[in-house]
Structures are given as structure tokens and as C-alpha cells.
Amino acid sequence: xxxxxxxxxxxxxxxxxxxxxxxxxxxxxxxxxxxxxxxxxxxxxxxxxxxxxxxxxxxxxxxxxxxxxxxxxxxxxxxxxxxxxxxxxxxxxxxxxxxxxxxxxxxxxxxxxxxxxxxxxxxxxxxxxxxxxxxxxxxxxxxxxxxxxxxxxxxxxxxxxxxxxxxxxxxxxxxxxxxxxxxxxxxxxxxxxxxxxxxxxxxxxxxxxxxxxxxxxxxxxxxxxxxxxxxxxxxxxxxxxxxxxxxxxxxxxxxxxxxxxxxxxxxxxxxxxxxxxxxxxxxxxxxxxxxxxxxxxxxxxxxxxxxxxxxxxxxxxxxxxxxxxxxxxxxxxxxxxxxxxxxxxxxxxxxxxxxxxxxxxxxxxxxxxxxxxxxxxxxxxxxxxxxxxxxxxxxxxxxxxxxxxxxxxxxxxxxxxxxxxxxxxxxxxxxxxxxxxxxxxxxxxxxxxxxxxxxxxxxxxxxxxxxxxxxxxxxxxxxxxxxxxxxxxxxxxxxxxxxxxxxxxxxxx
Amino acid sequence: xxxxxxxxxxxxxxxxxxxxxxxxxxxxxxxxxxxxxxxxxxxxxxxxxxxxxxxxxxxxxxxxxxxxxxxxxxxxxxxxx
Amino acid sequence: xxxxxxxxxxxxxxxxxxxxxxxxxxxxxxxxxxxxxxxxxxxxxxxxxxxxxxxxxxxxxxxxxxxxxxxxxxxxxxxxxxxxxxxxxxxxxxxxxxxxxxxxxxxxxxxxxxxxxxxxxxxxxxxxxxxxxxxxxxxxxxxxxxxxxxxxxxxxxxxxxxxxxxxxxxxxxxxxxxxxxxxxxxxxxxxxxxxxxxxxxxxxxxxxxxxxxxxxxxxxxxxxxxxxxxxxxxxx
Numbered sequence: 001x002x003x004x005x006x007x008x009x010x011x012x013x014x015x016x017x018x019x020x021x022x023x024x025x026x027x028x029x030x031x032x033x034x035x036x037x038x039x040x041x042x043x044x045x046x047x048x049x050x051x052x053x054x055x056x057x058x059x060x061x062x063x064x065x066x067x068x069x070x071x072x073x074x075x076x077x078x079x080x081x082x083x084x085x086x087x088x089x090x091x092x093x094x095x096x097x098x099x100x101x102x103x104x105x106x107x108x109x110x111x112x113x114x115x116x117x118x119x120x121x122x123x124x125x126x127x128x129x130x131x132x133x134x135x136x137x138x139x140x141x142x143x144x145x146x147x148x149x150x151x152x153x154x155x156x157x158x159x160x161x162x163x164x165x166x167x168x169x170x171x172x173x174x175x176x177x178x179x180x181x182x183x184x185x186x187x188x189x190x191x192x193x194x195x196x197x198x199x200x201x202x203x204x205x206x207x208x209x210x211x212x213x214x215x216x217x218x219x220x221x222x223x224x225x226x227x228x229x230x231x232x233x234x235x236x237x238x239x240x241x242x243x244x245x246x247x248x249x250x251x252x253x254x255x256x257x258x259x260x261x262x263x264x265x266x267x268x269x270x271x272x273x274x275x276x277x278x279x280x281x282x283x284x285x286x287x288x289x290x291x292x293x294x295x296x297x298x299x300x301x302x303x304x305x306x307x308x309x310x311x312x313x314x315x316x317x318x319x320x321x322x323x324x325x326x327x328x329x330x331x332x333x334x335x336x337x338x339x340x341x342x343x344x345x346x347x348x349x350x351x352x353x354x355x356x357x358x359x360x361x362x363x364x365x366x367x368x369x370x371x372x373x374x375x376x377x378x379x380x381x382x383x384x385x386x387x388x389x390x391x392x393x394x395x396x397x398x399x400x401x402x403x404x405x406x407x408x409x410x411x412x413x414x415x416x417x418x419x420x421x422x423x424x425x426x427x428x429x430x431x432x433x434x435x436x437x438x439x440x441x442x443x444x445x446x447x448x449x450x451x452x453x454x455x456x457x458x459x460x461x462x463x464x465x466x467x468x469x470x471x472x473x474x475x476x477x478x479x480x481x482x483x484x485x486x487x488x489x490x491x492x493x494x495x496x497x498x499x500x501x502x503x504x505x506x507x508x509x
Numbered sequence: 510x511x512x513x514x515x516x517x518x519x520x521x522x523x524x525x526x527x528x529x530x531x532x533x534x535x536x537x538x539x540x541x542x543x544x545x546x547x548x549x550x551x552x553x554x555x556x557x558x559x560x561x562x563x564x565x566x567x568x569x570x571x572x573x574x575x576x577x578x579x580x581x582x583x584x585x586x587x588x589x590x
Numbered sequence: 591x592x593x594x595x596x597x598x599x600x601x602x603x604x605x606x607x608x609x610x611x612x613x614x615x616x617x618x619x620x621x622x623x624x625x626x627x628x629x630x631x632x633x634x635x636x637x638x639x640x641x642x643x644x645x646x647x648x649x650x651x652x653x654x655x656x657x658x659x660x661x662x663x664x665x666x667x668x669x670x671x672x673x674x675x676x677x678x679x680x681x682x683x684x685x686x687x688x689x690x691x692x693x694x695x696x697x698x699x700x701x702x703x704x705x706x707x708x709x710x711x712x713x714x715x716x717x718x719x720x721x722x723x724x725x726x727x728x729x730x731x732x733x734x735x736x737x738x739x740x741x742x743x744x745x746x747x748x749x750x751x752x753x754x755x756x757x758x759x760x761x762x763x764x765x766x767x768x769x770x771x772x773x774x775x776x777x778x779x780x781x782x783x784x785x786x787x788x789x790x791x792x793x794x795x796x797x798x799x800x801x802x803x804x805x806x807x808x809x810x811x812x813x814x815x816x817x818x819x820x821x822x823x824x825x826x
Contacts, residue, residue, distance in 0.1 A: 035587050052602070053600075054600070063607065081622075102630055118619075118623075118627075372598050380604075438573050441580040481565065
């Protein structure tokens with residue numbers, strides 16, 4: 001074997017990549033993505049599909065990549081294949097492909113009748129290749145974690161006015177990661193400004209309540225202690241014996257109230273500060289708390305908040321953000337309520353908009369096998385081809401498989417034949433769903449497993465990648481093999497007086 | 510509103526969990542199929558390819574049931590609104 | 591919001607997905623599946639053919655090996671046959687050589703025996719005169735008279751070369767055994783008396799005197815020894 005440049009050096013490359021992976025994982029901790037079954041739509045304004053197909057989805061994008069890869073494979077094999085059986089394969093990737101191809105050829109030639117070998121093998125190989133590449137797509141690094149950082153919202157249509165409105169749902173805050181890109185902050189789930197204002201108000205209310213309680217308590221103590229004061233005459237009469245001027249003068253209800261208020265405020269501020277320490281925004285806290293000034297309480301926390309906010313803005317500016325962007329902040333997204341989706345746009349570079357929306361990752365590509373469109377399309381094609389080859393082999397006699405009325409009046413078991421035929425007819429439709437959901441379930445569950453494991457172990461979820469590698473092969477093989485078997489079975493008649501059937505049966509054994 | 514949301518999540522989680530009980534049958538079936546196939550291959554190593562093909566088929570059919578359960582669970586969790 | 595919206599089903603997107611699926615199906619079938627399946631089938635056919643060829647080659651090799659084995663076996667059989675023949679021939683040669691040697695030896699022995707016999711005959715011939723002379727001298731002393739020397743020699747001749755009467759009917763090849771070598775004249779006489787030309791003369795001192803004549807399986811014993819034996823047995 002030729003000694004190449006990479007011989008013996010690959011391990012160091014792998015080691016470097018592992019270390020780089022650890023650093024990236026530390027810099028951008030993985031975030032459990034929003035799980036949804038339909039393929040994620042690309043953000044408006046990126047790729048629009050012609051013929052009214054709407055917006056590109058990431059599963060369709062990966063499907064297109066798979067198709068392109070297969071076309072490249074076809075051209076490659078065409079250029080490299082031996083021109084006759086006398087030639088020996090030329091080595092490299094072609095050799096691997098031919099080895100796999102020959103194995104599958106042997107596999108199918110063992111079960112397909114020779115007469116229908118060509119279509120059966122063609123279906124088998126095409127399905128195998130498409131499904132295999134689609135399944136393995138889930139193994140690509142970053143397939144679930146790299147994508148558009150997009151605001152997450154629902155469109156709610158007002159029933160009365162018919163106006164559509166973008167309502168933020170759940171998601172994460174984002175922060176600038178590197179290379180001018182944004183990353184989700186897995187530590188900080190997004191809290192809407194309203195919710196935060198509500199929380200502030202609640203905290204303020206509870207602090208006020210604490211202050212009131214403290215004041216009431218102090219006044220009670222005051223009454224008990226001194227008995228003086230115009231509102232506590234009865235109490236003073238009762239407890240005149242031990243009223244003390246000095247004690248009473250030390251109890252200041254206002255001071256006690258302010259103290260209690262400050263305590264509650266400090267606890268809440270500490271909570272918010274902890275959140276900020278994790279890298280989150282604290283939203284509109286200072287606005288809510290500045291209301292305290294109106295209550296004549298001296299403010300100690302607002303300064304900190306302002307300082308932190310300025311730091312943040314400065315940090316944002318470092319990451320390629322200009323003051324122009326700040327100045328040219330777009331329209332208020334919450335006010336946007338037009339039905340036109342294209343007009344809806346959130347600019348993460350605008351701090352106001354950035355804080356106003358929850359963000360999620362919208363992966364650029366996703367394994368097509370996790371999209372029902374792809375699996376259902378393959379299942380429909382496969383079962384349609386089964387019917388086609390059935391008619392081709394048996395002619396209209398193929399229908400006798402499903403509508404077995406001929407024995408109905410001849411034999412007492414004729415009714416059972418009819419029933420079995422109808423069951424087979426239903427079975428043909430069940431097979432479509434079975435095909436579609438088997439592949440979808442396996443690969444969807446596999447990709448969820450992979451990113452959940454990546455989230456949990458972060459650096460080395462490799463065993464699961466190995467597992468999914470083999471699951472990908474096996475599912476592709478199962479899909480293709482079942483298609484080939486159903487096609488082989490469709491060429492065989494139930495009735496042995498049929499010459500086609502006998503021929504096919506001969507070939508099948 | 511908050512409680513209704515929590516109840517929905519609770520219902521989804523319980524429903525998905527119950528749906529996944531169906532995977533039990535698939536697991537048992539796959540175990541039986543592979544056990545039989547491995548014994549057959551041990552006794553009859555010459556017929557390994559045939560046995561393997563049939564085993565994969567049987568496993569696929571048995572697994573299909575478990576996958577239906579999984580799909581139902583996934584639909585409950587991620588599709589039902 | 592309708593339930594369909596909640597599930598994210600959008601008919602437009604659904605349609606887009608289905609159209610994209612159909613387009614991809616046709617495109618991929620045209621660009622990937624058909625050509626690649628053809629290539630795969632062709633390659634499989636080639637491999638199958640290659641396997642078949644290899645099998646045929648293996649079979650051919652097996653045949654060749656069998657052939658070679660057969661040839662080797664034939665060669666081995668041939669070789670062992672040749673070796674056997676060579677061994678037999680060698681054995682034969684050995685036997686011949688041995689026979690020749692034995693013959694030679696026999697001849698040498700016979701020659702030696704003949705030479706020894708000739709020597710002995712010569713000595714016995716020399717001895718004969720002495721014996722005659724001793725016998726004459728002895729008889730002169732015993733009888734006290736003097737026999738005519740010529741007459742004595744006749745007697746002695748008679749003693750040694752008297753052909754028994756029964757022997758005159760013999761025919762064929764005849765062997766005449768005498769105690770002393772016969773002189774030529776005596777031999778002629780014996781021949782004449784026997785009436786047979788084919789006569790071999792051998793000497794055996796053990797018979798003391800007279801002649802033993804053998805013709806085939808008939809033996810006429812006219813030897814002194816047998817007379818003495820007869821005398822001894824009749825005296826007893």
C-alpha cells in the first residue's frame with residue numbers, strides 16, 4: 001500500500017477535533033432544541049420554492065442534498081465502472097461501492113424471480129440508497145444544533161377581527177457566540193417583558209406587603225410598649241404599668257417598613273442578579289423598581305442595574321454591532337399584526353427586539369427520514385410499484401387476490417376466501433402506513449436520542465452515534481428488503497393453474 | 510390557564526408513557542426471533558444467510574409494532590396541541 | 591390546524607419526493623444498476639467458466655497422470671521382463687559355461703585317467719616280462735625240471751589272454767578287461783577268437799589273470815579271480 005501523507009497522523013487530527021469539540025461545547029453549551037415532527041420551515045425571505053410549494057423546510061433541504069449526492073454517485077460510478085467483466089475494479093471508494101452492490105445483488109437475486117429481477121432490484125437499490133443517506137444524515141455533527149436563530153412564535157388569528165398576530169411562545173435568550181453568529185443561551189429560558197413586568201410588580205407588591213406587615217407589627221409593638229399615641233388609648237389604659245418612653249421612641253414603624261421592603265427587594269434583586277450572572281438579560285427590572293422612588297424610598301439598586309445594562313450594550317457593540325443599528329431599530333415587533341408573513345422580521349442585532357422575542361434554533365438541515373413527507377412518498381412509491389408489478393405479472397388476475405369471489409358459491413369456505421381477500425386489500429394500505437411510520441419512528445426517535453444524549457454528555461455521545469449508524473443501515477435494508485419481498489410476492493399467484501404464477505414461483509425458490 | 514397547561518402536559522406525559530407499553534411486545538418478539546435464529550445458525554451454519562434474511566424480516570415486523578407505539582407516543586407528545 | 595398539518599404532511603412536498611424518487615430510480619437504473627449488474631453477471635460467468643476450465647484442466651491432468659502411470663507400469667513390466675530374460679540368458683550362459691567346463695574337466699580327467707592308464711599299462715607291460723620271468727624261475731625251482739622257455743611263455747600268454755569259450759557267441763561292441771595290458775598280437779588274437787572287430791581293451795589288475803568280456807549287459811567272466819572265488823566257495 002502506498003504510504004500517504006495522512007498515515008499515522010489521523011489520530012492526532014481526531015484528538016485535535018475532540019479538544020476543539022470540548023472548547024466549542026464549553027463556549028456554546030448545547031441547548032435541547034424544540035422538538036417538532038413537521039420539518040422546520042426556513043425563515044421567510046431565505047428560500048422560496050416555486051409552484052406554490054411555499055417555504056423550504058430543512059428536511060426537504062436535506063432530501064435535495066441526498067438527491068444531489070446520489071446523482072453524483074451515479075456519475076462517479078459511470079465514470080469508474082469497469083467496461084466488462086474482465087476488468088478488475090480500480091480500488092478506492094468505487095471498490096467499496098461495488099462490494100456493497102454485489103452483496104445486495106446476491107441478496108436480491110436470491111429472492112426475486114429472474115423475470116422481474118430488474119424492476120425489483122432497481123426499487124431495492126434506489127430505496128436502499130435514498131433511505132441510507134437520509135438516515136445517516138442524522139449523524140452529521142451540528143445537524144440539530146446549527147441553524148437559523150429565529151424567534152419562536154405562534155400566529156394567533158383574532159376571531160373577531162380576523163387579524164393574525166404573532167404571539168411569542170417559549171424559547172431561549174440569545175447571545176453573540178463567535179464569528180458574528182448568535183447562540184441560544186441554554187441557561188436562560190426566555191421570559192416575556194409582560195411576564196417579567198408582572199413578576200416585578202408581584203415582587204414589588206409582595207415587598208410592599210412585607211413593608212406594611214412590618215409597619216403594622218411595629219405599630220402593634222409600639223402600642224404594646226408605650227401605649228401612647230392617639231389611636232391606642234384602650235391599649236394604653238390596659239398596659240399603663242410598663243409603658244416606657246425610651247422604648248417607644250426606638251420603634252419607628254416607617255423605618256421598620258422600609259427595612260422589610262429593602263430586604264424583600266434585595267432578595268428579588270439577588271435572584272435577578274443571579275440570572276444575569278448566568279448571562280441572561282434582566283429585562284425591564286430597573287423600570288419597575290424605579291417606581292420605588294415615588295414612594296420616597298432611597299434607591300440603591302438601580303445604579304447597579306444601569307451599570308450592568310451598559311456593560312451588556314458595550315459587549316454587544318464589541319460583536320460587530322454598531323450604534324447605527326441601535327438607532328435604526330426596526331418597528332416594534334409586538335405591534336406587527338399583518339397577515340403577511342414575509343413582512344415579519346426580527347433583527348437580533350437590535351437589543352430591544354432581541355429581548356422582546358424568545359429564540360429557537362431552526363436547524364439548516366434535518367434528516368429527511370424524520371419527515372413524514374419523505375417516508376410516506378417512498379412508501380407510496382414502493383406499494384404502487386408492488387401493484388404495478390402484480391398487474392404486470394398476473395394481468396387482471398392480480399385482482400383475484402383481493403376480490404376472491406370465484407369460490408363463493410362453489411365451496412363452503414368461499415366466504416372465508418372473500419374475507420381474506422378483503423383483509424389483504426386493507427393490508428396493502430396498512431403496509432403504506434407501516435413502511436412510513438416504521439422508518440419515521442426509528443429515525444425520529446434516533447435523532448431525539450442523539451441530541452438529548454449530546455445535551456447530557458456533551459462531549460462524547462459516541463456509542464449512540466455507533467448505534468444510530470447501524471440502525472440507519474438496518475432500517476434502510478428493512479425498507480428495501482420488504483419492498484423487494486412484497487414485489488416478489490405480488491408476482492406469485494394464489495392459484496396454481498396460472499402459468500405466470502408458476503413461473504414466478506419457480507424463480508422465487 | 511396555568512393549571513390547564515400543566516394538566517395538558519400531565520396528560521400528554523402519562524399518555525405517552527402508557528403508549529410506550531406497547532414496545533414491550535415488540536421487544537419480546539424481537540428477542541424470541543433472534544434467539545431462534547441464533548440457535549438455528551448455531552446448529553446449521555451453512556444456512557446462515559437465509560436464516561439471517563428471514564430473521565431481519567421477522568425482527569422488522571415485530572419492531573413495527575413497537576414503532577407504532579413509539580409513533581403514537583411521539584404524536585401525543587409533539588403533535589397534539 | 592388540520593391533523594395532516596400537525597404531522598407535517600404537505601401534498602406538494604409529497605409529490606416532489608415521489609417525482610424525485612422516480613427520477614432517481616430511472617437515473618440510477620440507467621447509470622448504475624444495469625451496467626453494473628451486467629458487469630457482475632459477466633464476471634460471474636467468467637469465474638464460473640474459469641472454474642469449469644480449471645476443472646477440465648484438472649481432469650486432463652488427472653488423465654495425463656493416469657496415462658503416465660500406465661506408461662510407467664508398462665515400462666516397469668518391460669524392464670522386469672528384460673531383466674528376467676537377461677537373467678535367464680545369463681543363467682543359460684552360466685550353465686553352458688559350466689557344462690563346457692565340466693566337459694573340459696571331464697575330458698581333462700579322462701585324458702588324465704587315460705594317461706594314467708597308459709602309464710600304468712606301460713608299467714604293467716614292463717612288469718609282465720618280469721612276472722613271466724619270475725614265474726618261469728619259480729616254476730623251474732618248484733618242478734625242478736626245465737620247461738621249454740617258449741612253452742612257458744605260451745602258458746603265461748594263455749594265462750593272461752585266454753578267451754573263455756562262452757564269449758565266442760558275443761556280438762556288438764565288446765569290452766575286454768585283462769589283468770595285464772595285452773600285446774598287439776594278443777589283441778589281434780582275441781579279436782579273431784571273438785569274431786568281433788569293435789573291441790576296446792581295458793586293464794584291471796584286480797582280476798589277477800584271464801579276461802572279463804562285457805558286451806552290453808552280458809558279462810562273461812573268465813578271470814582268475816572269479817575262478818579262485820569259485821574254487822574257494824566249492825572248497826568250503
